[in-house]
Amino acid sequence: MxxxxxxxxxxxxxxxxxxxxxxxxxxxxxxxxxxxxxxxxxxxxxxxxxxxxxxxxxxxxxxxxxxxxxxxxxxxxxxxxxxxxxxxxxxxxxxxxxxxxxxxxxxxxxxxxxxxxxxxxxxxxxxxxxxxxxxxxxxxxxxxxxxxLPDIYQAGVWAGLSLTTMLITLYGWRLAEEQRQMADALAAAQAALAREQQLSALGALAAAAAHELGSPLSTIAVVTKEMQREIELDDPLREDVELLAAESERCRSILAQLSTDPAGDVSDSYTLVPLPALIEAAAQNYAREEIDIAFESGPAGEGVPTTAPIQLRSPEIMQGIGNIVQNAVSFARKEVRVSTRWTRDWSEVEVVDDGPGFSEALLDELGTPFISTRQGQGGHMGLGVFIAKTLLERTGANVTFGNRSGMGGGAVVSVRWSNPVFKAT
Incomplete structure (x- = not known):
């Protein structure tokens, strides 16, 4: 952008x-x-x-x-x-x-x-x-x-006006610039969310189309099979009938895939999905051949349900987790590990890469707009982390940033939701 x-x-x-x-x-x-x-x-x-x-x-x-x-x-x-x-x-x-x-x-x-x-x-x-x-x-x-008036008083007036002029310029411009940056960053976040919502709407449309087309396609398949049984082997139309049967079966397979793949569908049947599946769906578009993305999931501690908690599949989570994974992949050397853990009190997603990690000078500023070590390079504006943090916090998550100690270092981003929901899906 x-x-x-x-x-x-x-x-x-x-x-x-x-x-x-x-x-x-x-x-x-x-x-x-x-x-x-x-x-x-x-x-x-x-x-x-x-x-x-x-x-x-x-x-x-x-x-x-x-x-x-x-x-x-x-x-x-x-x-x-x-x-x-x-x-x-x-x-x-x-x-x-x-x-x-x-x-x-x-x-x-x-x-x-x-x-x-x-x-x-x-x-x-x-x-x-x-x-x-x-x-x-x-x-x-x-x-x-x-x-x-004494000369010293007039000199004081001159000094006071000059200093006040500089202070007004410094503080006024800085505050106005921060407000402009925040407005620009929020506009970018809204654009990213709107793009994800359009993709979600497209997935829902595909699921609805699969459902509506299922019945007429089944009728076509039945009629085609009847025609196959009644037509003679040497009939010149038999080849066309067999082609029609093959193509109708192919259409049924495509519609079945649209109806049963939760990673590519956001219909009502998949509004609530297991958290690990949701995270994998959000991260899968950012994989690279040279960078391995490893997914881990499981309960943290004893006495915790082995079945993963469910989470609302929302554009905020898809875009937010996607931005974090994209950022990790761009800095990683060989691997990005995405771990999903949960207890009865919280569920957490941790994204760890084996790259250089976050700069200590910027660590406290991460999550604010236009903060990036690559700002101005290759079109980077320092908005990816801000957008991810803003969108995920809208879902009730707490986002923290840090660096991995030992083992070559690397960046660690933790996203935690409180009060997870467990139920059969």
Missing amino acids: PALPRGGVRLRTLVLIRWGAVAGQAFTVAVVHWGLGFGMPVLAVGGTIALSALLNLTVSIGRPGSARIDDREAAIFLAFDILQLAVLLYLTGGLINPFSLLLLAPVAIGATILSLASNVALTLLTIVSIALLGLFYQPLPWKGPPPN
Whole structure:
């Protein structure tokens, strides 16, 4: 599965945010200048606000609001907002202006929607703007002489804003990236489950077709046998009748196989199957000639039923166990061993390979999306283990990962269900 695209936001979202900023700026200027009577360069400040509004109108008219803009366009959009705020603060006191905190708003927005490179660029632009505003600015609007704050205080404001900018970018981007990764991984898991459900539905359709076709095919066979008895040996149609009888018998054999093979059928007769048979059915599609897959099963301890517990044949188990076995086969040197054990309290499937085992650095992270030692190689995205764990946990299983000690090492994946069900099948 190819990597899902990152970034992108609706143009209307950024346009509405900017309209809110323009309205807030205009209201603040009106209150400060006319309400409080503080003097300020109204024309320059008003022109800067009007430029932002004009750009918003141009963008809104030129493209539909539902259009999505890419990472680069969104970064340019937010960069303009940073520069516009920097010009307004330059005209109204620089970092002494209490509204200098608004410089953090575009950075916070960008952290949730932009790529890492674009966030770094916006962060640097903001820090440079803060530094310049600390050195160059017009007097703060005030009645009488503006307050004269100590240089050390202004340096503290500069340092605080710069550090906050970097922290917002770092934590905001990281949290948003994890959310995007989880959404992508869940989408991949749902796609895998949907594929398995389609296969299950196809198997059920085959079983239903076998059942429905059984009766008419039996009638055809009976009629054919009657024709064989009545037709003469030298009749030119006898060869066709014998061919018809052979082909009808062949059809009956195929339908019988579809009706009685639980590994290839998910009809109602095989909704509940013995756990070892279910595990073998899930793993059989991932066998390789050079890798031997050995199956073991049996009770664990004394006083345990010798008959295997039954398990619901579900797409989650088929896909989850299949992914684990596929992963083990891809890393194994010669053999993968699949062991099924049970007691009265639990049933467990353990998949062990003779490969290099899980990396100790990644062992604690296994089961989270986009974690793999092969990520980016051969199309691997680090989603196989996540999909398997997610699907199996939906069935009530507990999935654990570890490494085998001794005997050349190897990876061990354990899947355990509590409260197994024992009954004759």
